[in-house]
Amino acid sequence: MRTDTGHVFKLTDYKPTDFVVERIDLTFELDPKATIVVSRVILHRREGVGTDVPLVLDGDELTLDSLLIDGMEIDASLYDATPDSLTIRELPESAPFEITVTTTLSPETNTKLMGLYRTSGVYCTQCESEGFRRITYFYDRPDVLTVYTVTIIAAKDDAKHLLSNGNFLGGGNYDEGRHFAAWFDPHPKPAYLFALVGGDLGLVEDTFTTMSGREVALKIYVEHGKEPRAAYAMDALKRSMKWDEDVYGREYDLDIFQIVAVSDFNMGAMENKGLNVFNDKYVLADPETAADADYANIEAIIAHEYFHNWTGNRIxxxxxxxxxxxxxxxxxxxxxxxxxxxxxxxxxxxxxxxxxxxxxxxxxxxxxxxxxxxxxxxxxxxxxxxxxxxxxxxxxxxxxxxxxxxxxxxxxxxxxxxxxxxxxxxxxxxxxxxxxxxxxxxxxxxxxQAGTPSVSVSSEWNETKKTFKVTLEQSLAPTPGQSRKALMHIPLAYGLILPDGTEFEGQPTGGEASDGVFHLTKRKQTFSFSNVPGRPVVSINRGFSAPVNIAMEQSPEDLAHISRHESDGVARWQALNDYATRHLVAASRLARDGRNLMPAGDLADVLIATAKDDTLEPAFRAQALALPAESDIAREIGSNIDPDAIHTAREAVLAEVARAGQEVFTTLAASAPKGAYSPDAAAAGQRALAGISMSYASIAEATAERAKAAFNAADNMTVLAQALQVLAHQFPGSDETREALETFRTRYADNPLVLDKWYSIQAMAPGAETCERVEELLASPVFDHTNPNRMRSLVGAFTAGNPTGFNRADGAGYRLLARQVVEIDGRNPQLAARLLTAMRSWRSLEPGRQEQARLALLSIRDAGKLSADVSDIVERMLAA
The missing domain is CATH 1.10.390.10 (Neutral Protease Domain 2)
Known part of the structure; x- marks a missing residue:
């Protein structure tokens, strides 16, 4: 394990490498326990670098088998090889020169899932950010760009597909019982974009014709039997390629584009040049196993990794x-x-x-x-x-x-x-x-500058002069390492909505504004409007034009006016969300103090009116009905947070809205589209509205019957998962819920990605007792602790998505996470560190929970030998 040395890397310390890499030729002889890697690198000294300067290359848990300079062995006194670096002295004065490094790896035992590892019988690499140094000694940094030639040799069973970056050069029999494949990437790239895959996989193929008329071969590799579930990913890829041409003029630049889906992966996906490696969660989909959100994620992540070809790879x-x-x-x-x-x-x-x-x-x-x-x-x-x-x-x-x-x-x-x-x-x-x-x-x-800026907004209406003024003032709180902040340029899109619902179109004076945007560049600025026919309502930060906190006193009437007349759909939703947040924050404070909650009648009226407004998109109505989450309410409260009080207040508001709109929600719960499933946005929006309406209707009816009936009748994963969530979260102890959970588990026992949903739904069920359920699931002999998706689906979902269960007053949730972080850290530091970030807001809790969280963090810090990943996170959390 690469342990924390305490070294701090600084932006100001950047300097180019002493040597320039001209090319690298890699040969891999794949073997589960002893893969031989031969790296032949051509280099020359950077101009001005003296002959006495050594070559220092990066490594991570490497053992040097052999080292040649220009094909010749060198004296051992001229180099130092440690697991973390290779230093070579007295290099040839002529340029260029060649070094050949041989290392041996054990992909089968590489549980960090960085470098070269083996998953489900498939060899796979992950090199971002510093995984290439786990393969061979090299300049493992993003500013070292060079061309790669890769030869992969493997036994027949592993050689059906031997893949790397770039274009295929050829392949065939290497020797008795072994095959080879060679690849060349003509585009210089850094080591973090290197990729290799080897194994017996299923293949889905298609082609794409670029805007200049070139035909590109498209290939998606998945586990055998899963090929039909890659169809949507292929469609998303082709749409992404066309969109990048149409919108940015960016054409793909190789003869082939490949995607490989693997089940053990620390990230969502990786943009390796021409050979993207994906977590199979973001490739595989069909109506029975993937929900609407899965389809949307696949579409977005396929696009993201493809777009990296220019914004990340070429540049x-x-x-x-x-x-x-x-x-x-x-x-x-x-x-x-x-x-x-x-x-x-x-x-x-x-x-x-x-x-x-x-x-x-x-x-x-x-x-x-x-x-x-x-x-x-x-x-x-x-x-x-x-x-x-x-x-x-x-x-x-x-x-x-x-x-x-x-x-x-x-x-x-x-x-x-x-x-x-x-x-x-x-x-x-x-x-x-x-x-x-x-x-x-x-x-x-x-x-x-770190931190979220705050902008206070005030307005002044002069009925006599028909003038309206908007005053903006910015502030930015201190953050770790940055106590003083300079004034920002904050672009705030705005609208002035008149009493009749139309928008005032006059231009302001007193500050820069253009195309409906205030440019706040000073501490405080006032924008004045003249000849305004009636008192307008300010809609500020339309479209969320700047990631800031807005502090503005607006009456419920003004927020309702925006929600009825705003032409910007995002701002309309924001007004509804602000209205709901304000009520929920006040209710949470009352619940914390043990006082009776105020009625939510006005809020309920607005939400119900939105729900039944057929002029609005179903997907928009579903978003409006989704009350601010408990974590959103906690963020608005800011300090001395009592998660139980927030949960009590939110549940009370949900119940009041549900009862008031029962008839509307009952009707909408039956509005999901009928017939063959389609993942398109319109159908997904209808299912989203029907799903949240089913939840409200079930609350009003106080029975699990509706959700269980929906579960039994579901013909797609979206409805099935919606119904199971309503059952598990609203009726956790019911017979209907127990039966549905068992049915789901049995039906999808052989499908890990779907079973992850089963774990997550249970992990996010609110209530203190969920902590024990998570412990029980973790202790099950069938639970796979080594798979990142499975750990995220249970521990990640519990800690990040269950404020009441995780933030239990007795600290049981924190102790559960602490134990898991220490255990995971020994095999997969990246996963452990990411799970630990769920405790980032611990100082905002009420004192009792703060102390429990602090003790859990200390238990991690004092656990012994920690990775750099986890040590960094825990020490920053404790130091702030």
Whole structure:
């Protein structure tokens, strides 16, 4: 295990490598326990580097078998080989020279799932961020780009498909009983994009004709028998390729594009050049085994990894501090793709929910960091919501500030100027500044300052003068390592909705505003409007144009006015959500103090009116009916949080809304589309509305009969999972629930991905007793502790998705997580560290729970030999 050395990497310490890699030729002789890797690397000294400077290459748990320089063995006194590095002195003065390194690996015992490992009989690699150094000694950093030739040799049983990056050179019999395949990638790439797969897999094939008329072979590899479930992924891939051509002019650049789905994978997927490796969760789908959300995720993640071909592969990041340059930008691109494929407002609402549920708490807690961090101890811990989701929001703000036309010009310039480069955030922003003529220096602070800005909004209406003023003031709280913050450039889209529901179109004075956007660049600015015919209601941060907290006193009447008349669907939902949040926060505080809750009549009326408004998309109505989650309410309360009080208040409001709208919800519960299942957005929206209405109707009826009937009659996974969730969460002890859980488990016992849903539904069932149920499931002899998906489906779902069960007052939930983190850390540090982040908001809890959480964190810290991944997380949590 690579243990924590305490070393801190700093952005300011960046310097290029002393040697330049011209090419690398790799030969793999695959064997489960003893894979031989021969790496032949051609290098030369960088200009100005002296002959006395040694070559230092990265390693991780490696053993050197042999080392040759220009084909000759060298004296052992001229090099030092440790598991973590290879240092070679007195290298040839002539340029270039060649080093040949041989290592032996054991894929079968590589439980970290980094480097080369074996899963379900298939050889597979994962090299981002620092997995290549677990294969051979090399410059394992993103700014070392070179061309790769790869030869793979394997026994006949493993040689049906031998895959790597680039184009296929050829293959055949290597010797008696063994076969080989050779690949060449003509596009220089860093080591983290290297990929290799070997094994006997099923294959789905198709082709795509690019905009220049080239035919590209498309191949998706899955376990045998699962080929039909890859059809939707193939369709999503072809749509992604066409979209990137139409929207960005980006054409695919190899003869073949391949996807391999494996069952053991630490991430969702990996964008290796021309050979994407996927967690099979994001490839396999059919109506019986995948819900609507699974189809949407497959579509988005297939697109995301494909879009990386240009934003990540052709242009990569100079160092890992620039991670957001590929991830945030590509998330923005996949969000735009999904918005075009589905309902743009509903997709944007889902993005906002995700951002507020995961990134806002990250920004407000001990794990806060800028979109581009300036230091890190373990880079694996910075694959975060801040880098991905907030990084995407920053790109979105660039588009908002510049406008569609100049944004596209900036992207075109970026592709043209930096193709083949390892770029930086400064390179990226310079392209937009040059293309638009706009100074983005102040805006660049979004990349360097941690925390979620707050904007207070006030307004003043003068009936006599017919003037209206909007005053904005920004603030940014201190975060770990950043006590003082500079003023940001915050673009806030707005609308002024007049009493008759129309929108005032006049332009303000007193500050910069363009195309319906306030540009807040100072501490406090006032925007004045003249000749306003009646008192308007301000709709601010339309479309969630900036990832900020808005503090604004608006009456229930004003929020209702926005929800009825706003032309922007996202802002309309935000008004409804704000209305509900305000009520739920107040109710939670009353519940905490043991006082009676106030009626939710007005809120219930608004929600029911929205539910039965047939002019609204069903998917939008489903989003509106989904009350703010308990974690959302906790975030708004901010401190001294009592999860039980929040749960009590929310359940009471749900019950009141359900009873008031029982007739409406009963009707809508039967509105799911009939006939053959389709995963399209319209049908999925209808099922979403029917599903949440079934939940409300079941609450009102106080019986499990409706959900059990839906479960029995379900002909697709979406309805089946909806019904099982209602049963398990609302009627946990009922006979109907026990029967449904057993039926589901038996029916899908041989399908791990579907069985993961069974675990997650139970793990997220609210209530203190769920902790014991999770312990029981963990102790089952059939539970696979080594599979990341299975651990996330149970432990991850419980800790991140069950505030009452996990935050139990006696600390049992924290102790459960602590034990699992320590146990998992020994075999898979990345997984352990990601599960541990569920405790990022522990300091916001009430004192008793805070102490229980602190003790659990201390038990992890004091457990003994920890990985760098877990040590980094736990120490940051305790230090803040």
């Amino acid at each position: 990569t990041c100079r160092d890992w501090f620039q991670l957001c340059l590929k991830e945030g930008l590509t998330v923005y691109r996949d969000h735009a793709f999904s918005a075009d494929q589905r309902s743009a407002p509903v997709k944007r609402i889902a993005e906002i929910r995700l951002l507020k549920a995961h990134q806002f708490p990250e920004d407000a807690g001990p794990l806060a960091h800028p979109v581009r961090p300036e230091t890190y101890r373990e880079i694996n811990n910075f694959y975060t919501a801040t880098v991905y989701e907030k990084g995407s929001e920053v790109v979105r703000m660039i588009r908002t500030i510049l406008g569609v036309e100049d944004f596209r010009k900036g992207m075109d310039l970026y592709f043209e100027r930096h193709d083949g480069d390892a770029a930086t955030i400064e390179d990226f922003l310079a392209c937009f500044a040059e293309a638009s003529g706009r100074d983005l220096k102040q805006f660049a602070l979004w990349y360097s």
